[in-house]
Amino acid sequence: MHMEIGEILDNIYPLSDLSKEKLISHISEVVLPKRHLLIKNDRIEHKLYFVKKGIVRAYTTKDDTEITFWFGKEGDTVVSMNSYINQQFGYENIELLEDCTLYALSSSRLQELFTQDIEVANWGRKFAELELIKTESQFINRQLRSAKERYEELLSTKPDLINRVQVGHIASYLGITPVSLSRIRAQLK
Amino acid sequence: MHMEIGEILDNIYPLSDLSKEKLISHISEVVLPKRHLLIKNDRIEHKLYFVKKGIVRAYTTKDDTEITFWFGKEGDTVVSMNSYINQQFGYENIELLEDCTLYALSSSRLQELFTQDIEVANWGRKFAELELIKTESQFINRQLRSAKERYEELLSTKPDLINRVQVGHIASYLGITPVSLSRIRAQLK
DNA sequence: AAGAAAAATTTACAAATGATAAGAAATCAC
């Protein structure tokens, strides 16, 4: 299972053929292996990526522990938000959890298009809006539910994620330790 | 202390006089009292607001407790994100914590301008991007730090907030109970 | 200014989660 770039772009905000072509002409395909560190938090990232095939995670480090706060799979957009938005170092590292095929787009090319093409500008708006809604509901969900409830919800809404990603990453995504998640999983048996 | 609408708009994304005028021509000023419920989660909100003067909070309810997840003060934009982005019921209630003066803008007028004026489209993009960065770092901060650290950080970065808002709201914003926050405050004396 | 109402604090106890360590299971590398 994989996703074509045209479909990925349209799912964010439907574009005319012309504007879509403008975007796609600046996009190239890259294949990278599992464990590759695509984005590092100590440098400015000059590209955006779209996942054609595979799954990735974004994490920050606190002391020696890694905290995963986002997963991206087929159809998702992979960006270092602080690089993309503020042209500053990001807080996130992004690691490939499977061999991946990605579409890559130069951030500065995209910025140019924002000022030239109103459809692309609205595509960029919609992209940020959709990410915002997702982040905000994830944040509220965190506040509203216990770790156990959050895990059960993840089980029912994203069962594929649980299968493709190792438990430790799921745990930190849920905001708990792997030990704690093991307890929860044992309870549910 | 209060903020003029032109400055608020420019702080998000600098606009030409022409585009700024297009926006401002659709904006009107409203004065509303403390405790007024500006936005309710059981209806679609058709306006955006900008805070000229005052402070507000967004909250959701879990069983009988209210969970505050956002504060907005002078210069901030007040929107029901799910209404604004998806034209659906929001998850948030927004309550005025002081007598407020707000600038109101029709959401549908803004949507029209997005398709007509590329500057406004980019203004809308930047607005969503800035909110996204804020929400994302708030989310990561939650995962990274203990309640005590989060309170200390709030004390040093937003001391005015602590003074203007009652402790119970601060507690739920930090993701803890008022009792827990009292303990932390007692420790810091 | 006085009384009422709401909010904040304190205390005692319960529940959830974290830390550490040891063993079992799964995965990786050759």
Next chain:
DNA sequence: GTGATTTCTTATCATTTGTAAATTTTTCTT
């Protein structure tokens, strides 16, 4: 396929945070 490495689970104990109730403090109303 086998041994080595990593990940997951289980158990124990410590810490943090929650819940409930009583008390103090602050704010609101008249």
